[in-house]
Amino acid sequence: MKSNPVPSFVRNATTDDIPAMVELIRLLFSIEADFAIDAAKQRRGLELLISTPSHSCVLVAVTGELVIGMCTGQIVISTAEGAPSVWVEDVVVAEAYRSQGVATKLLAHLEAWAKSQGATRLQLLTELENTSALKFYHRQHWLRTRLIALRKLIGSS
Numbered sequence: 001m002k003s004n005p006v007p008s009f010v011r012n013a014t015t016d017d018i019p020a021m022v023e024l025i026r027l028l029f030s031i032e033a034d035f036a037i038d039a040a041k042q043r044r045g046l047e048l049l050i051s052t053p054s055h056s057c058v059l060v061a062v063t064g065e066l067v068i069g070m071c072t073g074q075i076v077i078s079t080a081e082g083a084p085s086v087w088v089e090d091v092v093v094a095e096a097y098r099s100q101g102v103a104t105k106l107l108a109h110l111e112a113w114a115k116s117q118g119a120t121r122l123q124l125l126t127e128l129e130n131t132s133a134l135k136f137y138h139r140q141h142w143l144r145t146r147l148i149a150l151r152k153l154i155g156s157s
Contacts, residue, residue, distance in 0.1 A: 006063045008102055010109045013058040013070065018046050020067035021060065021090075028092040032127055034151075049074070057086075057113045061093065061102045069093035069102040073110045073122070081121050086114040088124040091133075107140060125149050 013021065025042045029035045049056045049072055061069035071091040078085035088110060093102045114122055124142075126133045 006068070006097060006100060008061045008063045008068060008097070008100070008105065010059050010061050010105050012053075013046075013050055013060045015047065015050060017060050017067050017070075018043055018050075021046055021058075021070050024067070024070050024092045024094065025090055027094070028090060031130060034127075046072075057110055059106055059109055059113075061097075061106055063097070068097040069106055071103075071106045071110055073114060075114075075117055075119065078121060083121075084114075084117055084119040085121040085123060086110070086117070086119045088122050091124070103136065104140065 022039050022042045025046075026037050026039070029037045029042075046058065049058045055075050057073045059071050060067045069092060072089045073086040074089070075084050076087055077083075088107070091103055091106065093106075111122060122142075124137075126137065
């Protein structure tokens with residue numbers, strides 16, 4: 001049985017939000033096989049993102065004082081687009097608040113920020129087995145590509 005929708009709004013994250021965001025990332029990474037939960041690394045990454053507002057956007061969804069969702073975006077230059085593009089990461093909503101439009105609000109705010117930065121495309125990665133996320137993005141008019149993600153770790157942690 002679904003609960004009544006909880007009022008929420010989206011705002012830019014601050015460093016005070018980092019502990020709650022680390023917990024949300026823990027939830028996200030628990031279902032993503034490619035990423036390890038390491039609170040210190042997640043905290044450091046969030047601090048870097050929040051400290052570079054000219055190149056990144058870190059959003060939280062809140063109800064009252066409670067952070068219930070988040071997403072991040074980072075500007076890259078796309079040679080395919082000949083313009084900035086935004087990599088979307090860390091789209092996650094606390095389980096008790098899912099299916100209430102929270103992620104949709106987060107992504108709408110991120111898209112508005114991307115447009116204000118001159119970006120012409122949003123792009124993201126999601127787990128192939130995460131069917132609920134794939135269905136959500138399909139409903140939001142995201143298109144699958146024929147590309148696969150590859151990665152190579154360099155340097156130390």
